[in-house]
Amino acid sequence: xxxxxxxxxxxxxxxxxxxxxxxxxxxxxxxxxxxxxxxxxxxxxxxxxxxxxxxxxxxxxxxxxxxxxxxxxxxxxxxxxxxxxxxxxxxxxxxxxxxxxxxxxxxxxxxxxxxxxxxxxxxxxxxxxxxxxxxxxxxxxxxxxxxxxxxxxxxxxxxxxxxxxxxxxxxxxxxxxxxxxxxxxxxxxxxxxxxxxxxxxxxxxxxxxxxxxxxxxxxxxxxxxxxxxxxxxxxxxxxxxxxxxxxxxxxxxxxxxxxxxxxxxxxxxxxxxxxxxxxxxxxxxxxxxxxxxxxxxxxxxxxxxxxxxxxxxxxxxxxxxxxxxxxxxxxxxxxxxxxxxxxxxxxxxxxxxxxxxxxxxxxxxxxxxxxxxxxxxxxxxxxxx
Numbered sequence: 105x106x107x108x109x110x111x112x113x114x115x116x117x118x119x120x121x122x123x124x125x126x127x128x129x130x131x132x133x134x135x136x137x138x139x140x141x142x143x144x145x146x147x148x149x150x151x152x153x154x155x156x157x158x159x160x161x162x163x164x165x166x167x168x169x170x171x172x173x174x175x176x177x178x179x180x181x182x183x184x185x186x187x188x189x190x191x192x193x194x195x196x197x198x199x200x201x202x203x204x205x206x207x208x209x210x211x212x213x214x215x216x217x218x219x220x221x222x223x224x225x226x227x228x229x230x231x232x233x234x235x236x237x238x239x240x241x242x243x244x245x246x247x248x249x250x251x252x253x254x255x256x257x258x259x260x261x262x263x264x265x266x267x268x269x270x271x272x273x274x275x276x277x278x279x280x281x282x283x284x285x286x287x288x289x290x291x292x293x294x295x296x297x298x299x300x301x302x303x304x305x306x307x308x309x310x311x312x313x314x315x316x317x318x319x320x321x322x323x324x325x326x327x328x329x330x331x332x333x334x335x336x337x338x339x340x341x342x343x344x345x346x347x348x349x350x351x352x353x354x355x356x357x358x359x360x361x362x363x364x365x366x367x368x369x370x371x372x373x374x375x376x377x378x379x380x381x382x383x384x385x386x387x388x389x390x391x392x393x394x395x396x397x398x399x400x401x402x403x404x405x406x407x408x409x410x411x412x413x414x415x416x417x418x419x420x421x422x423x424x425x426x427x428x429x430x431x432x433x434x435x436x437x438x439x440x441x442x443x444x445x446x447x448x449x450x451x452x453x454x455x456x457x458x459x460x461x462x463x464x465x466x467x468x469x470x471x472x473x474x475x476x477x478x479x480x481x482x483x484x485x486x487x488x489x
Contacts, residue, residue: 105120105121105472105475106119106120106121106475107119107120107121107459107463107471107474107475107478107479108478108479109456109457109459109460110453110456110482110487111456112453114487116482116487116488119460119463121463121468121471121472121475122463122464122466122468123471124466124468124469124470124471125388127384127385127388127466128388129175129176129177129387130176130177130394133177134177134178134387134390134391134394135394136390137364137373137374137390137393138179138215138351138373138374139178139179139364139373139374139375139376139379139386139390140179140180140215140217140353140374140375140376140379141173141179141180141181141376141379141380141382141383142182142184142185142186142187142375142376142379142380143169143170143173143180143181143182143186143187143380144169144186144187144188144380144424144431144442145159145161145166145187145188145193145197146161146166146169146428146431146437147159147160147161147162147441147442147443148160148161148162149162149441153192153441153442153443153444153445154444155192155444156444158194158196158197159188159192159193159194159197159443159444160197161197161200161201161443162437163204165436165437165438166201166204167204167205168436169380169431169436169437170182170205170208170209170212170214171208171214172383172436173379173380173383174212174213174215176383176384176386176387177387177390177391178379178383178387179214179215179216179217180205180209180214180215180216180217181216181217181218181254181375182201182202182205182216182218182219182251183201183202183205183218184218184254184256184377185219185291185295185296185377185424186377186380186423186427187201187219188424188443188444188446189219189221189256190221190259190296190298191421191424191443191444191446192442192444192446193443195224197443199242202218202245202246202249202251203245205218205251206218206250206251207249210250215252216251216252217251217252217253217254217287217375218251218252218253219254219256219289220239220242220243220245220246220253220254220255221238221239221242221258222235222238222239222242222258222259222260222261223258223259224238224241224242225238225260227259229263229264230263230264231264232261232265232270232273232274234260234264235258235260235261235264235274236278238258238260239255239258239274239278240278240281243278243281243282247282247283247284252284252286252287252327253282253284253286253287254286254287254288254289255275255278255279255286255287255288255289256291257289257290257291257296257299257302259296259298259299261274261302262298262299262300262301263298265304267304268304268305268310268313269304270304271302271303271304271314271318272314272317272318272321275288275318275322276318276321276322279322279325280322280325284325285324285325285326285327286325286326286327287326287328287329287330287375288315288318288319288326288328288329288330289329289330289332290302290303290311290315290331290332290333291355292333292334292335294334294418294420294421295332295420295421303315308333308335308338309341312338312342312345315329315342316342316345316346316347319346319347320347323347323349323350326350327350327351328346328350328351328352328353328373329342329346329350329352329353330353330354330355330375331352331353331354332355332356332357333356334357334358334359334416334420335356336356336358336359336362336363339356339363339372340363340367343369343370343372344369344370351373352372352373353372353374353375354372354373354374354375354376355375355376355377356376357376357378357413357416358412358413359409360374360376360378360405360409360412361402361405361406361408361409364390364393364405365393365398365401365402374386377416377423377424377427378408378412378415378416380427381411381412381415381427381430381431381467382408382411382412382467384469385404385405385408385465385466385467386408388404389401389404389405392404404466407464407466408465408466410464411461411462411464411465411467414426414454414457414458415427415430415458417454422449422450424446424449425442425446425447425448425449425450426450426454428440428441428442428446429447429450429455430458430462433459433462433468433473433474433477433478434468434470434473434474435469435470435473440481452481452482452485452487455481456478459478462474
C-alpha cells in the first residue's frame with residue numbers, strides 16, 4: 105500500500121507504507137532511565153474550541169491517551185506546555201486535568217508529574233509576592249490531587265523579576281512549601297519568547313550559575329530540572345554541575361538520543377513532548393538500554409529524531425499541533441482538533457513531512473489507518489492524485 109505525500113508547490117508523490125513495528129510493552133518496569141512523555145489534551149470536536157473561549161476537553165480520549173503512555177512503561181508529565189498551557193488551556197480546565205490524571209494514575213499504577221505555574225493570573229505585570237502566591241495556589245491543587253510537581257517557568261515571574269536574586273527569593277519560598285521534592289523547569293525562548301532572561305540573564309552561563317545555586321541551596325527538596333533549550337552542550341554543562349542526588353530531565357526534542365544515552369560522566373533522564381508522539385519507539389529503545397544494548401537503542405530511537413525536529417521546527421511553540429496530528433493518525437482520538445483552534449498552526453506541507461518521517465522511523469502505530477485518515481484530509485482540502 106502507498107501513502108500520498110504533498111510536496112511544496114502542490115505536487116503529490118507516492119511512497120510505500122512501512123509495516124507496523126513489532127514493538128512490545130515492557131514486561132517489567134523500565135529501570136535504566138526515568139522517562140516522562142509530556143501529554144497533550146484532546147478536545148470535544150463539536151465544542152467551541154476556538155481562540156478565546158474556555159477549553160472543552162474530551163476527558164475519555166484525554167485519559168485514554170495517558171493510559172496508552174503508561175502501558176508502554178513511560179511516565180506522564182501532565183498539564184505542561186504540551187497540554188497547551190498559555191496556548192488555549194485555561195486554569196479551570198488545567199485544574200480538572202490535574203485531578204483527573206492523578207486519579208487515573210493511581211488506578212493504572214502510572215508515574216505522574218504535573219505542571220505548577222502562575223497562569224491563572226491575568227496577563228499583566230504583578231509583584232513578586234503575587235507570583236509566589238500564585239505558585240502556591242497551584243502547588244496546593246497539585247499536591248491535594250497526589251501528583252508530583254514540576255515548577256514551570258512563569259511568564260509573570262519573567263516580567264516581575266529584575267535580578268537573579270528575585271528568582272532565588274521566589275523559588276526559595278515556593279520550594280519551602282512543597283510537600284515533596286519538585287522538578288524545576290527551564291524553557292527556552294524557542295518555546296516561549298515571554299521567558300527571555302529567565303533566571304535573571306539572557307546569558308546561559310550566567311543563568312546556569314543562578315539555577316545551580318538555587319538547586320544546591322534546596323537540594324533536599326529539588327528532584328531535578330527539566331531543560332528545554334534545544335542546545336545539547338548547554339544541557340551537558342548543567343548536568344555536570346548538578347548537586348548530588350538531583351537529576352537532569354532532558355527536554356531537548358532535537359538531541360535526546362545522545363543525551364539520554366549519555367557519556368562517560370553521566371546521562372539525562374527524559375521529560376519530552378516528543379515522547380508523547382513516540383511512546384512505543386521510546387519504550388522499545390529504553391528496554392534495549394535496560395539490556396545494555398546501546399546499538400539497538402540507537403537503531404530504534406536514532407531515526408525518530410528527524411521526525412521530532414520536524415514536529416518542533418520553528419516556530420517551535422506550534423509543536424503541539426504535530427503531537428495531536430500523530431495522535432489522530434494513530435487512532436488515539438477521533439478528530440484532528442485542538443483547544444483554541446491550534447490544529448491550524450501547521451501547514452499541510454508541514455504535516456505531510458511528518459507523515460513521511462513517521463512512516464520512515466516506525467512512528468505510525470496503525471499504518472493503514474494513518475494513511476486512510478491522511479488521504480481523507482488531503483481530499484477534504486481538494487488534493488488528490
